[in-house]
Amino acid sequence: MTALFYLVESALVLIGSTFIALAALGVVRLPDVYTRMHSASKAGSVGSGLILLALALNSEALPETLRALAAIFFFLLTAPISAHLLAKASYTVGYSMWPGSVLDEMPEVKATTRRSDTPPTSPDEMSDHAAGETVSRRSERRPRIRWSEIRRT
Secondary structure, X not given: OHHHHHHHHHHHHHHHHHHHHXXXXXXXXXXXXXXXXXXXXXXXXXXXXXXXXXXXXXXXOHHHHHHHHHHHHHHHHHHHHXXXXXXXXXXXXXXXXXXXXXXXXXXXXXXXXXXXXOOOOOHHHHHHHHHOOOEOOHHHOOOOOOHHHOOOO
């Protein structure tokens, strides 16, 4: 019976390591910040969860097992949420999507600056800053594509 546990544990470690290696490869090879974050959060979470599950099966004490299971729970809870928030912040700031992206469903986002956030540095910025104009970085991007515009072939 212990040989079966060792085989299951080693399989979990190998599969988890494969997921983590694929996540690292995705961070290096994928074209834009959004797909890189997706790779790092999803595959990294699954790989880390599998390795922690192998640790939970291997541990002999109940507190170690419970800590490993709690770590799996919190890791799977926090990693995708933090990646989503980072991607949303990147989109708001103006990081462009990969030109080969098919669909952009995010609503129009306008980044605003206030006097307390960013002090003006030039006379032109001072006049814009005093008027309280809204700065939109979406105007520099390609036009949005909607589901209704995509033709099914």
